[in-house]
Amino acid sequence: MSATLFGLLGAALVGIGLFGMLVGTQPLMRIVCFNLLGSGVFLVFGAVARRGGGAGFAADPVPQAVILTGLVVAFAATTLAVALVLRLAGNEDEDRH
Amino acid sequence: MPPLAATGSGLLPMLAVVLPVLAMVVALPLGARGAERMTIALLLPGFLLALGTAIAVQSSGAPAIHLLGHWSPPLGLAFRADGLAAAMLLAAAIVIAAVALFARGGFGVRSGAPETRTAFAFWPLLLALWGGINLAVVANDLFTLYVALELLTFAAMPLVCLEGKRETIEAALRYLMFALLGSVLYLLGVALIYGSAGTLDITLLSGRLGLEAPVIVAAALMTAGLLAKTALLPLHLWLPSAHAGAPAAASAVLSALVVKGSFVILVRLWFGVLAATPSLPAMQILAGLGAAAILLGSAAALAQPRLKLLVAYSTVAQIGYLFLMFPLVAGMPDSETAAKAWTGGSVQAISHAFAKAAMFLAVGLMAARVGHDRIADLAGTARHMPVPLLTFGLAGLTLMGVPPSGGFAAKWLLLSAAIEAGQWWWALVVLGGGLLTGGYVYRVLSVSLTSSGALAPPAPQPPGTPDAIALGLAVLSVALGFVPLASFGLVQVGRMGLAP
Amino acid sequence: MIAGLAVDVLLAAGSLGLALGVIRARRVFTAIALFIAHGLLLALAWVRLDALDVALTEAAIGAGLSGVLLLAARHRLARGGSERTTEAPGRVATIFIGLGCACITVALGYAVLALPKPAPGLAAEVAANLAATELGNPVTGVLMVFRGLDTLLEAAVLVLAVIGVWSLAPDATWRGTPGAPWPAVTDGPRALLARLLPPIGIVVAVHILWVGADAPGGKFQAAAILAAMGLLVWFAGLVRVPPTASWPLRATIAAGPALFMAIGLAGLAVEGAFLAYPEGLVKPTILIVEFVLAASVAAALALLVMGAPSRDAPP
16 A cells, blocks of 8 residues: 555656756756656655565565665765756856956 | 576676776776876776677677676676677777777876876776776666666766866756756666566566556656667757767767667667567657658758767767667567668667767867867868878768778668668668768868868878877778678677577 | 554655645745755655665655755855756746656556556565575665675765766866865854764764664665764864865775775685675675775765865865
């Protein structure tokens, strides 16, 4: 039950995040929406993990491990995007002065 | 399919992945100079590992397989170097070696000199890119492939804006947004595939998936994500500014290798994971987009005022050819025609890698010496820079598909496969694309060959090592056309989706 | 049962409402604040999905570190006042994008509902082979043994990300100290917290790392907590971050993945496969790798939040 509900929540978050990323005008806003989209993807994966529980495990450990790895990689991607946005803003300051 | 068993030669592709990644990590404390020397020292071993893999795969007629930690899939992870992977490993090793030697001029560090930002970043990024492309072609697990995609993106994005100019940072941001969206959509598909089959190993998945809703949604999401990374029209918008704005050495690897990583994963998806799923309509759509990319990309290249943008748009077009193989292989996977199309697509990927790397390096040399890359003002460059121009011309032959060249072999195979399969319209696209390519290559050559320019040309310079390296790559792209077709049989080894 | 369902529905509704709030927000600050709240709710959702390891990571990285990163970036952009914006799509385009995204959500939702029952998976395989890993926590077993390659590559990706972020610095300052998101606060509650929390945080992190072998926890969670403590101390101005040119700093970031790969190669030499651990010594080997990796990942995460060395840094 939890799995289905949160899987559907994940589907909704994917749509919401994607929409925000595509129509957003401020880079930082689009990065936040990218993270929403990412959390939706991980939730769908989490639903898959929960459904696959068995053999004494409440949830399938393989997708859980994959989600952990994915979370850290997605965070690294966010930092790169933020660093680019900041650099772009810094460059424009230099251009103005 | 039965699970994989390790082969003795499997440690060759494994080391081809691990060594560049290890070198990238160690490069950080070593600093720019150490990183440069380590990269140069790794070029020959890396090439030999790729060559060894190719020889082992060719001679045994079976993929080279390594099981990480002796754990076999579905629980463990496997590296599986089939013929296509071995050929891509070789191509990557050669392009990386050429680019690394070429880049010593721009990013080399003399002993005692202070560490510059660009040199500090360039060498580890190049190593990461090498490890990433090797991983993308040999990994046999859908999530490991996701990590490979991220490795490629994280290495490629900083290369785009290495020079720090504002327009290159904007190009890098656009590229990153496309690439991140692409990875996330891919990962979403991976989740649904795991939910449908309970494994991520491509060999085990092959033949296990039917036409169920989660599989269809997963295939659509993963394809869209990978197309964004491969820059197939209409998802190519990020490519021209990103590839044209990077330093020449970086543009060369971005255009030659990075887009091929996601392409190979797409091939694994449709002809490995989804081998049992009838997918001809989807394949026709992919080839249709490819055809559009060939025609519109070439036309756009023809209209570019700047040389680097012309070469970048040419990449958009040449990527299109790769997708013509999809419907031709999927039609009757076991047929002679499918084998032809598969070889054609693989040879296109490899010959374009050599030709485009050569072209970007040559154009970089020209732009650096003339001080600009406006095509209209290139008159007289032929006399003062004969070698880069010759390089451009030879690489152009391959891109056009003029015999004898690697590009000719690729395009001829695709063309005859299309006619054999009764899908003659793709043959027309191949011919039309060749004509347009001829047009933009001729445009550059004709201006450069005019003897006097409006501007005074720079002092003639004797051709140096960088000129020779670029020329070597171009010669290689042409020489692929002299290789007897039978030896391309390598790329057929271990092809998935065939009847056992 | 009913109570559990009620909690689930509340969590899902709250998360959905916050996500909609994020994309409707007019100010970036509001969006980030809502996003952080959303991350905390998600951490609870992960608990409900019986994925405690993920819940810990989501709270620490997904909400915590990401939140700090985004807030600091907004602070710097607001001060500079020159964030570049792209043109908004027109009304018709927005409607079409909205419809497209809705279609994706519906298709995805349908796919989630259509997943096969009973769900295929590897839980039984993990259970059957967990003894060979000498570990009690199956997720750690997957991360360090069955799929050790992914973990290793991901640690390398973090090193690559640090190189990428540093490469985005201006030429003049790139060997300096990483950028300062906001001026150091030396008094007030934040400074007090910065003195009180880190010792507790470090103890918690080491505990999570230690129990991670057998209970929920492990290097990622420990590293995220350590990184958060480091950032807290740094915000309060209690420590100075070494410049990016510093050799010890660079070595700390590289040590974990380098050691992991060295052990992998030793496995190749001794056991005949990359990442094969020596028999009988599996658990000690993994614990050593996890400790060094946690330190490296913590350093990398903290530095990624701090960002590129910029002229904001003190001279």
